[in-house]
Amino acid sequence: MPSDPDAIRQALAVARGAGDDIPIGAVVYAPDGAVLASARNAREELGDPTAHAETLALRQAASVFGDGWRLDGCTLAVTVEPCTMCAGALVLARVARVVFGAWEPKTGAVGSLWDVVRDRRLNHRPEVVGGVLADECAALVEDFFAERRRHPEG
Ligand SMILES: [Zn+2]
DSSP: OOOHHHHHHHHHHHHTTOTTSOOOEEEEEOTTSOEEEEEEOOHHHHTOTTOOHHHHHHHHHHHHSTTSSOOTTOEEEEEEOOOHHHHHHHHHTTOSEEEEEEOOTTTOTBTTSOBGGGOTTOSOOOEEEOOTTHHHHHHHHHHHHHHHHHSSOO
């Protein structure tokens, strides 16, 4: 497995190509550290409210890993704390570890506003490491919004 900062660096590289979408990137690693899938937020590009980086990456990863939908032993790295939908999807996919960059106090569901993945009522609870290269991950999103304010039409 790459180190947590290296995993987030890889997710950052994916996020940077996001175009009109908020730059958030996710990478799914197999238990041996191989990259199974990577995706960036594509809500605008696909016109799909569920096309978050994590959901897209989990779908891709499940199609190439194992013999079904389970991502046993896998790690998901994402540049921003997952929302409720993505946190739910992570639990459903049986991901073993979640590593994320920036905290998202307004919508975060992995420790900020909610803690969906570590609810004690669930029988599968992934390990979580948050705040990895948080400043770098937050800056990418902040720059995107600053740029959009400067060019509201573009
Ligand atoms: Zn999400």
